[in-house]
Amino acid sequence: MVQINANYLKLKAGDLVPEIGRRVAAYQAGHPDAKIIRMGIGDVTEPLPAVCVAAMHAAVDDMGRREDFRGYGPEQGYAWLREKIAARDFAARGCAIEADEIFVSDGSKCDTANILDILAPGRVNVIAVTDPVYPVYVDTNVMAGHTGEAREGAEYEGLVYLPTTAENGFAPPLSERRVDIVYLCSPNNPTGAALGRVDLERWVDYARRHETLILFDAAYEAYITDPSLPHSIYEIDGAREVAIEFRSFSKTAGFTGVRCALTVIPKTLTGTAENGERVDLHRLWMRRHTTKFNGVSYITQRAAEAVYSDEGRRQVRETIDFYMGNAKIIRKSLVALGLSVYGGVNAPYVWVKTPGGLTSWEFFDKLLGEAHVVGTPGSGFGQAGEGYFRLSSFNSRENVLEAMARLKEKVRL
Numbered sequence: 128m129v130q131i132n133a134n135y136l137k138l139k140a141g142d143l144v145p146e147i148g149r150r151v152a153a154y155q156a157g158h159p160d161a162k163i164i165r166m167g168i169g170d171v172t173e174p175l176p177a178v179c180v181a182a183m184h185a186a187v188d189d190m191g192r193r194e195d196f197r198g199y200g201p202e203q204g205y206a207w208l209r210e211k212i213a214a215r216d217f218a219a220r221g222c223a224i225e226a227d228e229i230f231v232s233d234g235s236k237c238d239t240a241n242i243l244d245i246l247a248p249g250r251v252n253v254i255a256v257t258d259p260v261y262p263v264y265v266d267t268n269v270m271a272g273h274t275g276e277a278r279e280g281a282e283y284e285g286l287v288y289l290p291t292t293a294e295n296g297f298a299p300p301l302s303e304r305r306v307d308i309v310y311l312c313s314p315n316n317p318t319g320a321a322l323g324r325v326d327l328e329r330w331v332d333y334a335r336r337h338e339t340l341i342l343f344d345a346a347y348e349a350y351i352t353d354p355s356l357p358h359s360i361y362e363i364d365g366a367r368e369v370a371i372e373f374r375s376f377s378k379t380a381g382f383t384g385v386r387c388a389l390t391v392i393p394k395t396l397t398g399t400a401e402n403g404e405r406v407d408l409h410r411l412w413m414r415r416h417t418t419k420f421n422g423v424s425y426i427t428q429r430a431a432e433a434v435y436s437d438e439g440r441r442q443v444r445e446t447i448d449f450y451m452g453n454a455k456i457i458r459k460s461l462v463a464l465g466l467s468v469y470g471g472v473n474a475p476y477v478w479v480k481t482p483g484g485l486t487s488w489e490f491f492d493k494l495l496g497e498a499h500v501v502g503t504p505g506s507g508f509g510q511a512g513e514g515y516f517r518l519s520s521f522n523s524r525e526n527v528l529e530a531m532a533r534l535k536e537k538v539r540l
């Protein structure tokens with residue numbers, strides 16, 4: 128009889144997204160005329176930038192001509208894309224990242240999960256996550272056997288949780304217990320908070336002192352509006368020795384259905400082997416990437432490249448400004464209702480304190496029942512998310528205005 132990976136049995140049942148789906152479906156079944164507006168899942172709604180569409184069409188034509196046809200590409204990504212990324216995303220911000228330290232991939236979710244392949248199996252590393260947290264960081268560590276069982280209140284034994292709440296300005300406190308790995312996501316999903324230079328300097332300093340690896344998820348960096356905030360961890364001195372950065376075209380250029388992302392592993396980053404020897408993580412990831420991945424399609428990489436043209440940058444900015452316009456409307460409407468509102472300034476997510484001591488799920492049911500508006504309960508992201516609620520600004524203007532009008536008119540707070 129085949130043996131299964133028993134770590135999967137430790138995963139908490141009733142995951143956030145299916146539970147939202149279940150409640151919405153049950154409500155819709157009982158109220159077939161209700162026009163439900165979904166502001167829960169953070170998925171882009173605007174079409175691809177025109178430059179990307181044109182680049183993809185041209186790339187398809189290339190593939191149809193014998194002289195331009197391409198089979199397998201380099202697993203790490205085509206040099207013409209990596210060089211543009213290095214120049215525009217990193218060198219332009221003063222970060223010393225070389226094109227060959229960039230790995231093009233099909234998504235940051237996959238990369239943040241797959242990176243565990245090159246780190247010690249079992250419960251060797253002490254791993255810290257923020258609370259609330261993007262659930263993928265936790266679940267992939269459970270799957271890899273890096274944790275014990277889920278405890279009462281749904282924390283996994285063996286993980287270090289760093290609470291980020293209104294009380295600490297949503298900036299993860301340095302771990303009192305020494306940790307080997309820490310996940311930082313800025314701008315943050317779900318809280319919408321972006322870390323400042325000082326916050327990042329504290330973490331880089333901590334990582335250098337404790338030989339901690341920072342897994343820095345910058346999937347939402349394009350949403351930063353405050354010019355004083357860093358977009359990359361490599362804007363901080365010393366980060367090349369301690370951090371891996373994940374970036375994505377998903378939220379930047381509407382690629383959630385196209386699939387393209389990148390991971391940066393500086394050649395100066397090392398980990399320790401069992402015998403104490405320092406080993407280059409870039410080399411290990413290269414080995415992993417070339418063995419388990421055959422590269423992102425040529426057509427997709429041409430679309431990603433188009434994002435870096437002057438016109439591409441203008442079009443991307445226009446779409447992001449549109450979503451941030453939604454965020455502004457959401458923020459303003461919720462503040463007018465007397466709610467405590469966070470995020471939505473440097474991130475597409477608005478994070479709101481539930482009123483009157485309601486739990487996150489109680490507030491979810493209230494908004495669904497009274498206004499037919501769906502958001503994401505903060506408790507689904509961790510214990511410290513209890514009493515909070517996330518609204519996504521990825522939507523049409525019409526839906527956002529309609530949802531906010533309903534909140535004003537129909538919800539009794």
Ligand code: MLT
Nearest residue numbers: 167168169170236316377
């Ligand atoms: C979310 O709703 O949190 C997003 O869909 C996360 C993601 O991009 O995977």
